Amino acid sequence: MKNILVTFLLFLFGGTYTISIAQSQEKTPVHVFITAGQSNTDGRVNNKLLPSYIKELATDTIDYKQGQYPFCKISQNRGDGLFVPYWPKGRITDGLWTYDAITYYQIDKALREDFYVVKWAVGGTSIGFPNDTVKGRYWSANPEWLKNTASSQKKGKSLLLSFTEAIDASIDQTLSKIEQGYHIDAFLWHQGESDDRYAGDYYKNLKAVISHVRTHLTQKTGKNYLNLPFVFGSIPKANRHYRAEVDAAMRCIAEEDANAYLIDMSQGELQKDRTHFNEVSAEYLGQEMFKVLNQILDLSSTGFRVAKYKDDKDCAISYTFDDGLIEHYTLVAPRMEKLGFRGTFWINGNKINKDATAIADTTRMTWAQLKEMSDRGHEISNHGWAHKNFSRFPLEEIKEDIYKNDSALFAWTGKMPRTFCYPNNNKKAEPMKIAVENRVGTRTFQRSIGSKSTPEDLEKWVNNLIKTNDWGVGMTHGITYGYDAFRNPQRFWDHLEKVKALDDKVWVGTFEEVAAYTKEQKQLTYEITPQKKGFTITPHLSLEKSLFTEPLTGVVMGSKKVTVRQGGKKLKTQVRDGKVLFDFDPFGGEIVVR
Numbered sequence: 001m002k003n004i005l006v007t008f009l010l011f012l013f014g015g016t017y018t019i020s021i022a023q024s025q026e027k028t029p030v031h032v033f034i035t036a037g038q039s040n041t042d043g044r045v046n047n048k049l050l051p052s053y054i055k056e057l058a059t060d061t062i063d064y065k066q067g068q069y070p071f072c073k074i075s076q077n078r079g080d081g082l083f084v085p086y087w088p089k090g091r092i093t094d095g096l097w098t099y100d101a102i103t104y105y106q107i108d109k110a111l112r113e114d115f116y117v118v119k120w121a122v123g124g125t126s127i128g129f130p131n132d133t134v135k136g137r138y139w140s141a142n143p144e145w146l147k148n149t150a151s152s153q154k155k156g157k158s159l160l161l162s163f164t165e166a167i168d169a170s171i172d173q174t175l176s177k178i179e180q181g182y183h184i185d186a187f188l189w190h191q192g193e194s195d196d197r198y199a200g201d202y203y204k205n206l207k208a209v210i211s212h213v214r215t216h217l218t219q220k221t222g223k224n225y226l227n228l229p230f231v232f233g234s235i236p237k238a239n240r241h242y243r244a245e246v247d248a249a250m251r252c253i254a255e256e257d258a259n260a261y262l263i264d265m266s267q268g269e270l271q272k273d274r275t276h277f278n279e280v281s282a283e284y285l286g287q288e289m290f291k292v293l294n295q296i297l298d299l300s301s302t303g304f305r306v307a308k309y310k311d312d313k314d315c316a317i318s319y320t321f322d323d324g325l326i327e328h329y330t331l332v333a334p335r336m337e338k339l340g341f342r343g344t345f346w347i348n349g350n351k352i353n354k355d356a357t358a359i360a361d362t363t364r365m366t367w368a369q370l371k372e373m374s375d376r377g378h379e380i381s382n383h384g385w386a387h388k389n390f391s392r393f394p395l396e397e398i399k400e401d402i403y404k405n406d407s408a409l410f411a412w413t414g415k416m417p418r419t420f421c422y423p424n425n426n427k428k429a430e431p432m433k434i435a436v437e438n439r440v441g442t443r444t445f446q447r448s449i450g451s452k453s454t455p456e457d458l459e460k461w462v463n464n465l466i467k468t469n470d471w472g473v474g475m476t477h478g479i480t481y482g483y484d485a486f487r488n489p490q491r492f493w494d495h496l497e498k499v500k501a502l503d504d505k506v507w508v509g510t511f512e513e514v515a516a517y518t519k520e521q522k523q524l525t526y527e528i529t530p531q532k533k534g535f536t537i538t539p540h541l542s543l544e545k546s547l548f549t550e551p552l553t554g555v556v557m558g559s560k561k562v563t564v565r566q567g568g569k570k571l572k573t574q575v576r577d578g579k580v581l582f583d584f585d586p587f588g589g590e591i592v593v594r
């Protein structure tokens with residue numbers, strides 16, 4: 001903590017960072033990054049086109065094939081665990097670079113201390129593999145397949161095993177011997193062009209790769225890497241290997257995985273081969289990757305970051321209830337309110353009773369009850385007017401069904417629904433495009449909480465969310481009757497009490513709140529400018545201001561007496577575990593921290 005504060009003060013007074021030598025006993029673990037992918041990660045831009053700030057570090061000033069970064073050490077496509085000073089080069093030939101050269105350069109400048117990169121990249125390689133795998137090397141994490149092959153390094157077909165074996169060797173040979181210890185900070189990745197043949201499997205395939213690496217690191221080190229940040233870039237639309245399905249898979253993973261950060265490269269420029277980044281897009285991707293890393297890891301040691309979840313909690317849970325059952329009003333809402341929680345209730349307007357004197361369906365709520373719940377802070381949102389299965393109706397009909405429900409909910413509650421829940425969880429591409437318009441999010445993943453839930457399962461779910469810093473979305477229908485109703489509703493009430501006891505770790509928010517927060521948090525960028533006393537933060541957010549209204553939590557480390565102002569107004573601060581927390585408006589302009 002002290003170390004952070006000292007570095008922080010030095011940053012403020014524009015001093016050098018030499019103090020870190022004097023502070024050697026208190027040094028934090030060295031930073032380690034792991035990088036993998038195909039040709040756009042290996043590097044295909046000529047070193048003569050390196051930005052001038054990197055050329056300055058070259059010792060060969062004709063072809064720029066030699067030189068070294070002051071602090072970055074790399075172990076690239078080698079299985080012996082040894083590192084050399086970093087200079088951009090391709091796997092086979094010197095004199096080629098890509099985005100990571102920029103990212104490491106900026107990390108180098110921000111940290112000003114040794115850090116390590118383990119990289120494995122091979123051009124033209126897919127995750128998916130053909131049925132006939134006589135030739136080739138693949139990234140697949142398919143456990144059956146992995147059992148029957150070896151790493152490409154050992155003449156097998158698995159690139160993933162080459163990558164994890166290289167990481168293991170780096171740990172055994174080098175990293176574990178570093179006195180101050182080490183920490184693997186992030187996984188950088190760009191790949192997918194060669195999966196144009198397996199586009200339909202890309203979602204499943206990439207997810208498995210990420211999970212394989214996180215689990216492997218956790219098992220190898222005994223430390224929790226299940227929440228390892230995964231930072232990746234999409235494929236430019238102009239790329240001849242671009243596939244909409246691969247692109248959609250990447251976006252889906254970025255939305256579902258709280259620790260996955262996707263950089264949109266859809267407009268990226270390419271070389272003449274229509275496959276490889278040119279110097280402009282390579283530099284852009286590298287800079288954007290650094291921005292993400294800097295914001296999640298605070299590499300510049302400014303002492304400031306934006307909390308992943310409200311109040312800097314470890315994870316978030318949204319409890320969602322489908323179909324407008326009367327029990328949601330009589331049982332669920334009061335129970336949740338008692339604990340200070342609010343739920344999300346997904347409604348089909350055609351099933352809601354007009355008023356108490358005209359109950360058409362005794363199992364459902366009335367509009368007045370919905371209005372009451374909305375006024376008390378619950379989210380009342382759109383599940384389609386008539387619960388139509390999207391795969392069975394013409395698009396026009398679905399459109400009308402969605403809009404009709406929006407209008408009814410707006411008329412009765414005074415609030416426009418900003419989320420959507422697919423009837424039958426049917427996520428057909430064309431209707432989905434309509435459903436996501438003017439929303440902060442739609443339910444694309446969920447965990448059933450109902451008839452099959454045991455106390456053990458629920459506890460495991462929550463513990464895992466805490467460990468992986470994820471967002472859990474519960475889906476509940478019946479409480480004592482109806483679809484998937486609990487065998488014993490007490491189980492659910494007990495679960496809610498247990499979650500309440502974890503208040504310092506778990507944020508229980510409505511679907512709209514958490515969807516808005518996490519999107520804003522991932523997309524926010526900011527600059528920090530040191531001032532005489534303190535610093536200013538200038539936030540930028542390109543989301544739709546009228547939809548994304550959730551305040552974000554700012555965190556300042558290692559300071560006690562901090563005042564924060566935004567737009568001339570003093571923001572409320574709270575001190576917890578040696579950090580100062582405050583909520584700010586991401587669209588509210590400059591924030592002054594003193």
Ligand SMILES: [Zn+2]
Nearest residue numbers: 322323423424
């Ligand atoms: Zn439903």
